[in-house]
Amino acid sequence: MIQQYWLYLIYLLGSVFFIVGLKMLSGPKTARNGNFLAAAGMAIAILGTIFMHTNEDGEPIGNYGWIFGGIAIGTVVGWISAKKVKMTDMPQMVSLFNGMGGACAALISLVEFGHLHDDASPATVLTIVAGLVIGSVSFSGSIIAYAKLQEIMKKTFRLPAQNILTLVLLIATLGLTVYIALGHPSAVLLYTVFALSLAYGVLFVLPIGGADMPVVISLLNSFTGVAAAFGGFLYDNQVMLTGGILVGSAGTLLTILMCNAMNRSLTNVIFGSFGGGSAAAAGGGSA
Amino acid sequence: MDAIITFIGENIQLIYILILSIFVGIEVISKVPSALHTPLMSGANAIHGVVIIGAIIVMGHAEAGNWPALILGFLAVILGTLNVVGGFVVTDRMLEMFKKKK
Numbered sequence: 027m028i029q030q031y032w033l034y035l036i037y038l039l040g041s042v043f044f045i046v047g048l049k050m051l052s053g054p055k056t057a058r059n060g061n062f063l064a065a066a067g068m069a070i071a072i073l074g075t076i077f078m079h080t081n082e083d084g085e086p087i088g089n090y091g092w093i094f095g096g097i098a099i100g101t102v103v104g105w106i107s108a109k110k111v112k113m114t115d116m117p118q119m120v121s122l123f124n125g126m127g128g129a130c131a132a133l134i135s136l137v138e139f140g141h142l143h144d145d146a147s148p149a150t151v152l153t154i155v156a157g158l159v160i161g162s163v164s165f166s167g168s169i170i171a172y173a174k175l176q177e178i179m180k181k182t183f184r185l186p187a188q189n190i191l192t193l194v195l196l197i198a199t200l201g202l203t204v205y206i207a208l209g210h211p212s213a214v215l216l217y218t219v220f221a222l223s224l225a226y227g228v229l230f231v232l233p234i235g236g237a238d239m240p241v242v243i244s245l246l247n248s249f250t251g252v253a254a255a256f257g258g259f260l261y262d263n264q265v266m267l268t269g270g271i272l273v274g275s276a277g278t279l280l281t282i283l284m285c286n287a288m289n290r291s292l293t294n295v296i297f298g299s300f301g302g303g304s305a306a307a308a309g310g311g312s313a
Numbered sequence: 314m315d316a317i318i319t320f321i322g323e324n325i326q327l328i329y330i331l332i333l334s335i336f337v338g339i340e341v342i343s344k345v346p347s348a349l350h351t352p353l354m355s356g357a358n359a360i361h362g363v364v365i366i367g368a369i370i371v372m373g374h375a376e377a378g379n380w381p382a383l384i385l386g387f388l389a390v391i392l393g394t395l396n397v398v399g400g401f402v403v404t405d406r407m408l409e410m411f412k413k414k415k
Contacts, residue, residue, distance in 0.1 A: 100394025
């Protein structure tokens, strides 16, 4: 029990480091130290979880080989790719890493869905499925944003009736999410939602032009934050909740600030040429 | 309706954290200069890598023979670590560049 309280203390410290780090990141003189501070908060939160976390039955974390193996692979690949990327290619790198975080949240939901008991409350199911949906949208959207900025995908695609199609997809995804939560937790439906969310992420980003991509990445960034926060709800994990929501709210504000800096509105960026392609094209060109 | 109220009641502390964190998040970055938009986005990107903790919990409690959970959990740990490590390193490189320019 006392070990769990230590972990709570570590999570509290980690959360404070995140907040102070984020604050320092928004000032030019303190930004670099703020980044270090946030990284330190992350490190203690991760180490604390590995060595002190126990589940509801009081069982400690196991499978150390898998965990350290995964962390080692992720660290080496992440470090090298972050160090090697050209300065001009950094936005798409951020997008790619953001997509990884979204995919991570989605995978967590997939596994936890398999662990659900029959008596699981709708709220728990909703938490899991919402994490899956937001994480998947963030993942597929980020990958498209990456592909566009990296110029793997050069053209701006626009399907016929794009906005209507996207809207229908969104409504279908949300409707099915609620349906599953209200007592129909079948794996088939879950994978359908998974596929719909991935498709939504793709359709959401496809029509947006390259110049607006940083705004979209920032928006997807805040999505992943929210997905992480759902994980926090699922595990009663305070640091995941604080970290996730901080990014969710700060990221949303940042998205709006970025739009303002470009003299555009968020709806204008997202729905682009809704009803008038020329205005959006002109805006995108000048930004 | 009762289910919703029960949910809120049982999770009231988390909900307080949620609401207060929303305000904190908005407040701490409200005065960011536009030159720092991209590094801040990148730094925030690294912070939501905290989702790795969920991946560690999934992985750490997966039973020995449950291969789908083991494999998905392992993948999640790798992806989460990529998000954290890559995110912080890229942010640092951006800020380094920022400093040189000054």
